[in-house]
Amino acid sequence: MALTSQDVSRIALLARLELKADEEQAMLGQLNSFFGIVERMSAVDTRGVEPLYTPLSAVQPVQLRLRDDVVTEHDERESNQRSAPQVEDGLFLVPKVIE
Numbered sequence: 709m710a711l712t713s714q715d716v717s718r719i720a721l722l723a724r725l726e727l728k729a730d731e732e733q734a735m736l737g738q739l740n741s742f743f744g745i746v747e748r749m750s751a752v753d754t755r756g757v758e759p760l761y762t763p764l765s766a767v768q769p770v771q772l773r774l775r776d777d778v779v780t781e782h783d784e785r786e787s788n789q790r791s792a793p794q795v796e797d798g799l800f801l802v803p804k805v806i807e
Contacts, residue, residue, distance in 0.1 A: 711739050 716736045720727045764770050794801035
């Protein structure tokens with residue numbers, strides 16, 4: 709999928725970038741090069757290949773450091789909100805700053 713100059717102009721507009729003509733042409737080349745790499749990667753048959761959870765696992769065994777999913781901190785909302793000037797329904801109330 710090759711991009712055109714109009715595509716790059718639209719992307720720049722959406723990203724709020726101001727590109728000069730030479731910058732736009734350089735960006736067009738870079739983006740088309742990137743999409744070319746993506747197309748080559750998509751063409752590779754990956755059926756039967758297990759996904760890696762880390763690239764290191766392809767070259768060496770990696771031990772996952774997992775821990776039990778247990779609660780380590782208790783709800784201290786009331787004590788944390790005790791010093792707040794205004795609280796309502798467990799939420800901090802703050803003054804309106806935007807008119």
